[in-house]
Every structure is written in structure tokens, then in C-alpha cells.
Amino acid sequence: MMVTTSEQPTAGQVERAKHLADKLKLTYAHRGKITLKQLSEKWQCDRFVRVDREGYQLVGPRQAPFYFHPSMAYIRVQRMMQGDWSDGLCRASEAETGDHVLDCTMGLASDSIVFSYLTGQQGRVTALEAEPVIHAIVQEGLARYTTEEADINDAMRRIVCVQQDHQSYLQAQPDNSQDIVYFDPMFRKTDVASASMSPLRDIADHRPLSLAVVEEAQRVARKCVVMKESRYSKEFERLGFHRIIPSGKTAYGVIRL
Structure with missing residues (x-):
């Protein structure tokens, strides 16, 4: 598992992702403009904690995302x-x-x-x-x-x-x-x-x-x-x-x- 951001992240999202990676003792994966599937293939990782403007999500190219909702x-x-x-x-x-x-x-x-x-x-x-x-x-x-x-x-x-x-x-x-x-x-x-x-x-x-x-x-x-x-x-x-x-x-x- 790794920590990343949404595509084309803001500087604030990158900073938050790096901080979260340190907290969780995980590696930060720079996202840039590539898709989640491409990121997964690049790092040989099928699960990421993604930081975006909505918060944190557990995502992967072959799974439904998990995110908080009061449901x-x-x-x-x-x-x-x-x-x-x-x-x-x-x-x-x-x-x-x-x-x-x-x-x-x-x-x-x-x-x-x-x-x-x-x-x-x-x-x-x-x-x-x-x-x-x-x-x-x-x-x-x-x-x-x-x-x-x-x-x-x-x-x-x-x-x-x-x-x-x-x-x-x-x-x-x-x-x-x-x-x-x-x-x-x-x-x-x-x-x-x-x-x-x-x-x-x-x-x-x-x-x-x-x-x-x-x-x-x-x-x-x-x-x-x-x-x-x-x-x-x-x-x-x-x-x-x-x-x-x-x-x-x-x-x-x-x-x-």
C-alpha cells in the first residue's frame, strides 16, 4: 500500500499526502498526470490511500473506492x-x-x-x-x-x-x-x-x-x-x-x- 494524490494535484494536496505517508509509515507515490492504473503498474502496487479535495480514499485499479460517508x-x-x-x-x-x-x-x-x-x-x-x-x-x-x-x-x-x-x-x-x-x-x-x-x-x-x-x-x-x-x-x-x-x-x- 502507498499514499498518492488525485491527478494534477495542488501543492497543498501533495503536502498533505506526504504528511499522511509519514504518519502511516507508507511510501509516497508522486501522481502527476498519470491514471491510477498507470500508477499501479509503475509501482507494482494495487492499493493506494489517495488524498484529494474531498479527503482521503482507499483506492485501487481493481476495487471500489472506500471513503468516509455517514451512511x-x-x-x-x-x-x-x-x-x-x-x-x-x-x-x-x-x-x-x-x-x-x-x-x-x-x-x-x-x-x-x-x-x-x-x-x-x-x-x-x-x-x-x-x-x-x-x-x-x-x-x-x-x-x-x-x-x-x-x-x-x-x-x-x-x-x-x-x-x-x-x-x-x-x-x-x-x-x-x-x-x-x-x-x-x-x-x-x-x-x-x-x-x-x-x-x-x-x-x-x-x-x-x-x-x-x-x-x-x-x-x-x-x-x-x-x-x-x-x-x-x-x-x-x-x-x-x-x-x-x-x-x-x-x-x-x-x-x-
């Missing part, structure tokens, strides 16, 4: 703004204004956005992502992407993104330092069919949650630990989530503290 989070929050509080995450977590939430599996940040809206300006959402490239793309998107809803934009800007694996992060936290600790190990599921996620499969963390991690989460959380999984997953029982709240094809397991 279903936008629709979910809009429903809440209209008074519909039936969202599964909302019901499972019972998140309130001012809560501190630790999202241990940021991914595309959809649930972090929902949490940020629920907890408001007095709350705090910290989103962890172990994979540096996913972290960089989503962090940049949360800071730059603008929707037509000011409340959703504000919710995205408030999220604090941390590039670290959740086990080591949890181990370093004091007891009862978060209100809610949340897990959605989505990349472990082989039935996730979203085309927007497919470019991330070979770089994402596929490891299942361990019982030790869930126990750490219970130590850190003050109110509850929540996990999203397939509706009939055996992970809930294995990890001690006995209260299950169905939500379509998925479900939320809850450990109340």
Missing part, C-alpha cells in the same frame, strides 16, 4: 430528530445527554455518530480503531464531511478518534471511567455484504472478542457494556451478554452494571 447514521439520527427513538442502539444502551461512551470498534463510525448525537455537547464519545488506514480515512471524514443537518455535523466533529487496539486501551483506563462501553466486531462477520466495506476486509481486525476484553469493559463501564452481533449469534452467550434486544437481522447484547 445509515445520517438516516438514524434524522429519525431521532423527528422523535423516533426506536433505534436498536438507542434502546439497548439507554444513552443519555452527558454520558461518556467508549466505542471500541469504530470502523465506519456509524454508531459513534449516533452515540455522539444521543450524548450531546455535554457528552463525550471516544472511538477506537486499531487499523491505521481505516482510522486515518474515517477521522479525516468526521472532521471534514458536511451534511445538511447542523446537529449531525456537530455530532461528527465531537467524536474523538484514537488509533489503538481496544484491549490495551481498556487495560489503561481507570475503573468506572466511561458510562457505556460498546463493541461491534463487524469485520468478523462473513455475511456482511456491504460493498463499501469489502475493500477493508483484508486490512481490518477480524479477531473475535475475548472474555478478558469484556471483563475489562465491565470494569471500565459505569452503566453498561453493549455488543452488536447477528441476531442468533452464540457470541452473546459465550461472552456473558444475557439481555438481548433484537433489531432486524442483528441484535444488541447488554450487560447492565
Whole structure:
């Protein structure tokens, strides 16, 4: 994997790309006026993090690009703004204004956005992502992407993104330092069919949650630990989530503290 820019980049884009390459410990590939396919052949590389005026994208000549978009989070929050509080995450977590939430599996940040809206300006959402490239793309998107809803934009800007694996992060936290600790190990599921996620499969963390991690989460959380999984997953029982709240094809397991 390498870092590059759009065709005929501005000086600012080149500078940002070089800075990102240093941060990710990747090589910067000068783009100039050549196509992505030509760049791939020149460097014998089939995947690039591209810096352009929209932000960062994961691209390649034989794959769909991956870029940040609030996606279903936008629709979910809009429903809440209209008074519909039936969202599964909302019901499972019972998140309130001012809560501190630790999202241990940021991914595309959809649930972090929902949490940020629920907890408001007095709350705090910290989103962890172990994979540096996913972290960089989503962090940049949360800071730059603008929707037509000011409340959703504000919710995205408030999220604090941390590039670290959740086990080591949890181990370093004091007891009862978060209100809610949340897990959605989505990349472990082989039935996730979203085309927007497919470019991330070979770089994402596929490891299942361990019982030790869930126990750490219970130590850190003050109110509850929540996990999203397939509706009939055996992970809930294995990890001690006995209260299950169905939500379509998925479900939320809850450990109340």
C-alpha cells in the first residue's frame, strides 16, 4: 500500500499526502498526470490511500473506492430528530445527554455518530480503531464531511478518534471511567455484504472478542457494556451478554452494571 494524490494535484494536496505517508509509515507515490492504473503498474502496487479535495480514499485499479460517508447514521439520527427513538442502539444502551461512551470498534463510525448525537455537547464519545488506514480515512471524514443537518455535523466533529487496539486501551483506563462501553466486531462477520466495506476486509481486525476484553469493559463501564452481533449469534452467550434486544437481522447484547 502507498499514499498518492488525485491527478494534477495542488501543492497543498501533495503536502498533505506526504504528511499522511509519514504518519502511516507508507511510501509516497508522486501522481502527476498519470491514471491510477498507470500508477499501479509503475509501482507494482494495487492499493493506494489517495488524498484529494474531498479527503482521503482507499483506492485501487481493481476495487471500489472506500471513503468516509455517514451512511445509515445520517438516516438514524434524522429519525431521532423527528422523535423516533426506536433505534436498536438507542434502546439497548439507554444513552443519555452527558454520558461518556467508549466505542471500541469504530470502523465506519456509524454508531459513534449516533452515540455522539444521543450524548450531546455535554457528552463525550471516544472511538477506537486499531487499523491505521481505516482510522486515518474515517477521522479525516468526521472532521471534514458536511451534511445538511447542523446537529449531525456537530455530532461528527465531537467524536474523538484514537488509533489503538481496544484491549490495551481498556487495560489503561481507570475503573468506572466511561458510562457505556460498546463493541461491534463487524469485520468478523462473513455475511456482511456491504460493498463499501469489502475493500477493508483484508486490512481490518477480524479477531473475535475475548472474555478478558469484556471483563475489562465491565470494569471500565459505569452503566453498561453493549455488543452488536447477528441476531442468533452464540457470541452473546459465550461472552456473558444475557439481555438481548433484537433489531432486524442483528441484535444488541447488554450487560447492565
